[in-house]
Amino acid sequence: MVILEVKNVSYGYSHGTPFEITALDDVSFSVEKGELVGIIGHTGSGKSTLIKMLNSLLKPESGQILLDGKDINKDKASIKEARSRVGLCFQYPEYQLFEETCAKDIAFGPKNMGLSKAEIEERVIKAAEFVGFSKELLNKSPFDLSGGQKRRCAIAGVMAMFPEVLILDEPTAGLDPKGRNELTAMIENYRKATGATVMIVSHSMDDMARNADRLLVMNKGKLAMDGKVQDVFSKADKLIEMGLSVPVSTSLVNRLNSKLSDMPTDVFTVEDAAELLSSYYKRRKAL
Amino acid sequence: MIKDITLGQFFPGSSFIHKLDPRAKIVITLCFIVALFLCKNFFSLGLLFVSALVAIALSKISFKVILKGLKMIVILVVFTGILQIVYNDEGTVLWKPFEQFGFQITTGGVFSAVFIIVRIIALILFSSLLTYTTSPTALADAIERLLSPLKIFKVNVNSLSMMMTIALRFIPTLIEEIDIIMSAQKARGADLETGTLTQRAKALVPVFIPLIVSSFRRAYELAFAMECRCYTGDNKRTRMKEMKLGIRDYIAFGVLLLLVAVVVYTSFFNTFSFFIFQQVI
Amino acid sequence: MENKHLLDFQNVFYTYDEEDKDSFAVKDISFTVDKGEYVVILGHNGSGKSTIAKLSNSIFVPSEGKVFVDGMDTADEKNEFKIREKVGVVFQNPDNQIVASIVEEDVAFGPENLGIPPKTIRERVDNALKAVGMYDYRLHETHRLSGGQKQRVAIAGMIAMLPECIVFDEPTAMLDPRGRREVINTARKLNSEGMSIVLITHFMEEAVFADKVIVVDGGRILAEGTPREIFSKTEMLISCGLDVPDTVKLSLLLKEKGVPIEGLPLTEEELTEEYLRILNL
Numbered sequence: 001m002v003i004l005e006v007k008n009v010s011y012g013y014s015h016g017t018p019f020e021i022t023a024l025d026d027v028s029f030s031v032e033k034g035e036l037v038g039i040i041g042h043t044g045s046g047k048s049t050l051i052k053m054l055n056s057l058l059k060p061e062s063g064q065i066l067l068d069g070k071d072i073n074k075d076k077a078s079i080k081e082a083r084s085r086v087g088l089c090f091q092y093p094e095y096q097l098f099e100e101t102c103a104k105d106i107a108f109g110p111k112n113m114g115l116s117k118a119e120i121e122e123r124v125i126k127a128a129e130f131v132g133f134s135k136e137l138l139n140k141s142p143f144d145l146s147g148g149q150k151r152r153c154a155i156a157g158v159m160a161m162f163p164e165v166l167i168l169d170e171p172t173a174g175l176d177p178k179g180r181n182e183l184t185a186m187i188e189n190y191r192k193a194t195g196a197t198v199m200i201v202s203h204s205m206d207d208m209a210r211n212a213d214r215l216l217v218m219n220k221g222k223l224a225m226d227g228k229v230q231d232v233f234s235k236a237d238k239l240i241e242m243g244l245s246v247p248v249s250t251s252l253v254n255r256l257n258s259k260l261s262d263m264p265t266d267v268f269t270v271e272d273a274a275e276l277l278s279s280y281y282k283r284r285k286a287l
Numbered sequence: 288m289i290k291d292i293t294l295g296q297f298f299p300g301s302s303f304i305h306k307l308d309p310r311a312k313i314v315i316t317l318c319f320i321v322a323l324f325l326c327k328n329f330f331s332l333g334l335l336f337v338s339a340l341v342a343i344a345l346s347k348i349s350f351k352v353i354l355k356g357l358k359m360i361v362i363l364v365v366f367t368g369i370l371q372i373v374y375n376d377e378g379t380v381l382w383k384p385f386e387q388f389g390f391q392i393t394t395g396g397v398f399s400a401v402f403i404i405v406r407i408i409a410l411i412l413f414s415s416l417l418t419y420t421t422s423p424t425a426l427a428d429a430i431e432r433l434l435s436p437l438k439i440f441k442v443n444v445n446s447l448s449m450m451m452t453i454a455l456r457f458i459p460t461l462i463e464e465i466d467i468i469m470s471a472q473k474a475r476g477a478d479l480e481t482g483t484l485t486q487r488a489k490a491l492v493p494v495f496i497p498l499i500v501s502s503f504r505r506a507y508e509l510a511f512a513m514e515c516r517c518y519t520g521d522n523k524r525t526r527m528k529e530m531k532l533g534i535r536d537y538i539a540f541g542v543l544l545l546l547v548a549v550v551v552y553t554s555f556f557n558t559f560s561f562f563i564f565q566q567v568i
Numbered sequence: 569m570e571n572k573h574l575l576d577f578q579n580v581f582y583t584y585d586e587e588d589k590d591s592f593a594v595k596d597i598s599f600t601v602d603k604g605e606y607v608v609i610l611g612h613n614g615s616g617k618s619t620i621a622k623l624s625n626s627i628f629v630p631s632e633g634k635v636f637v638d639g640m641d642t643a644d645e646k647n648e649f650k651i652r653e654k655v656g657v658v659f660q661n662p663d664n665q666i667v668a669s670i671v672e673e674d675v676a677f678g679p680e681n682l683g684i685p686p687k688t689i690r691e692r693v694d695n696a697l698k699a700v701g702m703y704d705y706r707l708h709e710t711h712r713l714s715g716g717q718k719q720r721v722a723i724a725g726m727i728a729m730l731p732e733c734i735v736f737d738e739p740t741a742m743l744d745p746r747g748r749r750e751v752i753n754t755a756r757k758l759n760s761e762g763m764s765i766v767l768i769t770h771f772m773e774e775a776v777f778a779d780k781v782i783v784v785d786g787g788r789i790l791a792e793g794t795p796r797e798i799f800s801k802t803e804m805l806i807s808c809g810l811d812v813p814d815t816v817k818l819s820l821l822l823k824e825k826g827v828p829i830e831g832l833p834l835t836e837e838e839l840t841e842e843y844l845r846i847l848n849l
Contacts, residue, residue, distance in 0.1 A: 043714060043744045057470050080476070088474040096471040098496035108493065112476030143500065147613055157475060174741045176612035176770040178809035203744050206814060243746060248814035248836065255840050260847075270814050274821035277843065281827050284847055297669065299707040423669040456669045459711040505664045512665035514627055515657045516678035516725060517649050527676035527689040 002069075003197055004054065004086070004165055005030040009063035011049055023049035025221040026063070031165070031197055038208040038229075039201045041218030042243045047201050050218065051167050054199075055086035067165075084113045087163025091170045093154035097142040102133065102153045105142050109161040127160035130190045132182075148179045152186065159190050166190065167199045172207070184211060209233065209247040209268035217242070230266050249273035297422050303535065304346035304420045309429035311536040315543050316417045322547050323406055327554040336405055338546055339412045346420050356415050357408065364404050371400035423455035428526060446520055453509070461502070468497050572639045574733055574764050575601035575624055575655065580633035582619055592631070593619045595787040601733060601766055606759045608775040609768045610798075611784035612809030617768045618660075620784070621737035624766065625655040638732070653682065656726030660738040662718035663711075671713070671721055672697065672706040678729040689728075696727035700754050716747025720754055733764035740771060748774075772799075772813045776834045783808065796832050815839050 011024040023046045031037055041047045052058040053065055056072050056079045065072050072082035087109075090096070099105035103124050110120045128138055131152040137145070142153050155171065171187065172180040184207065191198050202208055208215060208229065215232040217225035219242045225232050232239070236246045236254055245251070247268050253276065257263045263280060267273045299305075304312075319335070326332050343353055377395030418426070431448035438444055469479060472493045479490050582594040593616045601607050611617035622628040623635055626642040637654055640647040659665050668674040672693055679689040697703040700720040705713065710721060719739055726734050736755060740748040752774055759765045767774060775781050781798040783791040785808035791798055798805070799816045812820070819833045819842075828846055833839035 042746055052470065055474055057473055083474060083476050088471075090467060090471045090474070093471065095501050096468055096493075096497050098493045098500075108472075108477070109475040112478070161475065174613075176809050177772070177811035178612055245745060249818065252815070252818070252836050252839060255836060256843060259840075259844060270817045270821065273818055274825060277818075278822055278825035278827050281822075281843075281847065297709065299670070299709075422673060424673040452668060456667060456710070459709075460663050463711075505661075508659060508661060508664035509667070511622065511627055512657075512659055512722075513667060513677075515625060515652055516667075516729065517652050517681040518677070519681070523683045524680050525683050525686060525689065526680055527673070527686055527693060529686045 001033045002030045003033045003067065005066040005069075006050075006053070007064045007066065009050075009053060009060040009065065011053065011058060011061050013049075022221050024053070024060075027221075027223045028063075029216060029223060029226050031199065033164075033197055034191075034195050035197050036191065036211060036213045037197070037199045038212035038215045039199060039218065040203070040205070040208060040215060040244060041224075042203075045218040045242075046221040047218045048169065051088060051169060051199070051201060054165070054167060055088050056082045057088070084109075084161050085163055086165045086167065087158040087161050089155055089158040089166070089168045089171065091173055092151075093158070094142075094147065094150035097150060097154055097157075100141060101139050102142050102145070102156075103128075103138040105153060106138075106157045106160045109157055113161060123160045123162065127156040130159050130193070131156045131186050148175060148182075151175070151179075151183070155183075155186070162194060163196060164194075165197045165199065167201075169201045170203065171200065172202070172204070180207070205233075205245055205247045206249075206269075209250075217244070229268060233268050234266055253277075296419065298348055298352070298419050299422070300347055300420065302345060302347045302420070304342060304416065306535060307420075307539055308530050308532050308536045309421050309425040310432055310530060311532060311539060312417055312421055313426075313429055313433060315539055316414055318543055318547060319413050320410060322550045323410055325547075325554055326406075326550045329402065331550040331553045332402060332405055332409070334549060335546065336409045338542075339409045339416075342416055343412060346416055348416075348419050352419075353412065353415070357411060360407070360411055364407055367407065368400040368404050371403055372396040375399050424452050425528065427451040427455065428528075429530065432530060445524070449518075449520070457505070460505075461498070464501060465494065465498060468494050573600040573636070574603050574605075574638055575766070576634075576636040577620075577623070578634045578636070580623060580630045580635055582623060582628060583631050586631075593787055594623065596633070597784075597787075597789055598633075599782055599789065599792065601764055603732065603764055604759070604762050606756075606765045606777065606779045607767070607782065608778035608780070608795075609766065609782045609784055610770065610772070610775055610805075610810055611768075612770060615784045615808070616787035617784045618737050619787075621657050621659075621735045621766075621768055624733075624735050625657055626651045627657070649682075653729050654732050656729060656731040656734045658719065658722050658726060658734060658736045658739050660741050662715050662722060662742065665722050665725075666710045666718060669709055669711070671702065671708050671710055674710055674721055675706075675724045675728050678725055682729065692728045692730070693724075696724040699727050699758070700724045714747060715743045716750035719743065719747065719751045723751070723754055723758075727758070731763075733766065734758065735766040735768070737768050738770070739767075740769065740774065770810065772805075772811050772816075775799075776813060783810070785809075795834055799834065800832050 006027055006029050009024055009027045013021045013023055027050065039047050039050070049058060053060060059073050067082055067085060070078060072078055097105050099108065106124045106127050107120050110123045133152065133156060137149065142150055145153060158166065168187065172183050175183060187198060190196065200212070212229055215225070215227065215229055216223060217232060217239070224242060225235065233246050233250050236250060239246055249267050249270050249272065253263060253265055253267045253273060257265055264276065267276050323335055326335060372392055373390070375396035376391065376393055378393045378398070380391050380393050381397065382392045383390070427448040430451065431444050434444045434447070473479060477490060477493055479487070482490065577597050577599050580594055580597045581592050583592045585591050597620065609617050609620060619628065623630060625637070626648050629643045635642040637651045640651055642651055666674050667677050675693045675696055676689050679692050694703065697706050700723050702717065702720050702724060705717065710718065713721065723734065739751050743751065755765050755767060756777060769775070776795050778795055781793060781795050782789055783798060783805070790808060791801065791804060799812045802812050802820060805812055813834065815836055816832065816834060819829055819839055823829050829842055833842045
């Protein structure tokens with residue numbers, strides 16, 4: 001079932017100045033309920049503008065965004081509805097924390113939705129669970145936490161709104177490998193528990209290969225590719241042309257294939273590549 | 288979008304105006320503003336307005352950009368214009384739309400409205416030209432030099448100009464940051480646009496606290512970075528760009544003096560009113 | 569002081585809290601960096617690795633132990649400026665280390681603080697901008713640059729002070745892959761021209777080109793060795809919140825599966841070559 005539909009959306013910045021940019025140019029796609037969609041594209045490709053559109057922080061200059069078939073920019077009520085049903089977590093969300101305690105900060109979203117006190121409390125506890133926050137941490141000031149904890153607190157603040165579509169812009173930016181893995185697991189927790197659709201903007205092709213079902217590739221304001229992970233990464237040349245890269249395993253196998261030419265190239269994770277290379281080696285040696 | 292603001296922006300270039308000594312530019316701009324307020328008739332006002340246009344043409348900055356900067360003050364211009372028309376009763380009556388309220392439009396009102404509007408526009412044109420053609424650092428350095436006599440009174444002019452440089456440098460960064468924080472809080476359902484004044488002021492708390500926290504973090508990090516580059520705050524700094532008054536600057540001063548002389552003469556010693564049009568004030 | 573190292577940490581302890589001497593951010597750290605060496609310091613967030621950057625040019629002074637730069641004690645205040653000229657630091661956040669609004673004016677900031685004559689500053693600024701490939705952007709506004717470009721401007725700001733060593737404190741943490749490549753390639757290029765580089769990071773791939781890798785955990789040095797030695801200790805790296813590059817992971821998995829790979833290929837090129845070699849191609 002389609003939950004979110006983007007129809008022929010265009011948008012530009014700074015019209016009439018030397019710095020004019022067309023950020024989005026006739027972009028169309030739809031997202032199924034429960035999907036995990038990755039959005040890739042280098043800085044300035046329009047992906048930040050795109051995600052801001054999805055909960056009406058920016059309004060398309062032309063085109064429409066439909067949530068459950070209804071235009072999210074129709075009126076004030078539909079904008080408000082979109083803001084609570086589509087959760088948007090920006091890059092470095094920890095810089096937006098402001099409350100005295102983490103619990104209060106996480107409650108900010110649910111409070112704005114006009115929920116009852118009991119309901120807010122329940123949601124704060126649930127959201128804290130998703131990100132592995134203890135009671136003790138909830139009562140601390142967000143400014144006393146470590147960098148990684150702040151990030152988790154901020155993401156919990158978006159999760160507490162129980163959005164049906166959760167969009168995260170570079171959620172793992174600046175984290176070390178352990179922090180990156182933990183955060184990916186937390187997002188998966190949320191998805192499993194709520195059945196929500198998740199869209200992640202990321203620069204890490206390897207993370208995308210591991211986690212996403214489907215990839216949207218943005219380039220110069222256009223949706224350049226839209227397809228299953230394997231379909232997108234099999235077009236390595238096209239991605240590289242856009243200044244993007246492919247997972248290490250893919251590029252390695254492509255490199256080998258230019259010499260060997262009889263190696264399957266639909267490999268995206270380290271594990272798959274190891275499997276492929278070892279069985280290929282054994283086959284060659286058996287000959 | 289707040290990012291669209293062009294006022295106070297610098298457009299690098301190598302025109303006659305760009306190459307003027309920033310100190311000269313500041314002094315000329317100040318004198319020009321004084322002349323604008325001294326001038327009392329359309330002839331000298333027109334002269335000043337045309338010279339502002341000539342200066343813009345010399346700077347090679349596109350008129351589109353200039354017009355965009357003017358857009359910001361449209362409301363101010365219209366408002367002052369209306370005030371003049373409403374409150375000035377001199378001259379002959381042109382129209383009495385609401386006679387019962389004693390409201391009338393007079394030639395004096397129209398003249399003074401046009402006069403003030405042209406004056407404001409000339410003022411904005413000329414002074415924005417200063418920031419369009421001078422880099423913030425050069426501007427700060429020039430102010431430092433111009434204020435250097437204040438050192439006698441133990442004013443730390445060096446720190447003053449460093450503060451200005453940094454402030455100007457961080458304005459775009461902070462504007463961008465406000466934009467991001469506002470978007471982020473709006474995404475969490477914050478309502479920043481409706482409600483009573485107190486409600487709206489309260490709604491800004493989630494924007495200002497993160498902004499202040501992050502500004503302190505920036506200041507802290509910037510201080511380290513500046514220390515790493517041997518900044519101490521004493522007066523031993525040298526500058527890459529030396530300021531030297533050149534022929535260009537003397538020409539500019541000369542033109543300015545001529546303008547001021549004409550303005551003062553026609554406004555205060557108005558003996559031959561040959562092409563001195565309407566005396567307004 | 570024979571056999572002077574460029575950078576010499578001798579049993580260094582550092583605490584941010586002078587009251588609580590047990591809360592050391594850095595504990596008993598000793599290592600050296602020689603002329604022309606490329607050293608990478610790996611550690612997870614909060615491992616104390618960033619404190620090392622500030623200890624290396626006298627921004628912080630050790631609570632216990634000594635840091636020497638080219639034989640000069642960083643605790644001795646009269647060495648402060650000589651040390652900061654020799655060892656430059658590039659920080660994580662590109663926005664918070666740029667002082668001026670225009671690229672070339674920012675690069676000039678350091679030399680200006682040193683009190684160098686204008687002509688020499690101009691030369692140094694131009695050379696520094698050329699060295700990082702940003703000369704064509706010298707008149708651009710700093711806030712409009714991409715993250716990678718801003719970091720290169722910050723690097724140029726250091727180069728203009730003619731250092732012998734540049735310490736990079738997580739310079740790529742806030743950048744996209746393109747920016748990361750730009751910065752790492754710049755660091756490698758400078759190193760190939762003789763500059764000592766200390767790169768503090770948590771991106772494993774960036775350690776592959778190092779002469780020496782130091783792993784830091786809990787403020788202590790956990791391991792020190794060549795990239796090959798360090799990356800063969802996968803478990804140790806994972807246990808301290810780190811990882812190995814994907815290529816290394818793949819090499820290790822292949823070995824596990826009985827593919828007779830020799831040594832430990834670190835890069836795609838090396839692994840491709842090795843794989844083709846064992847296939848007898």
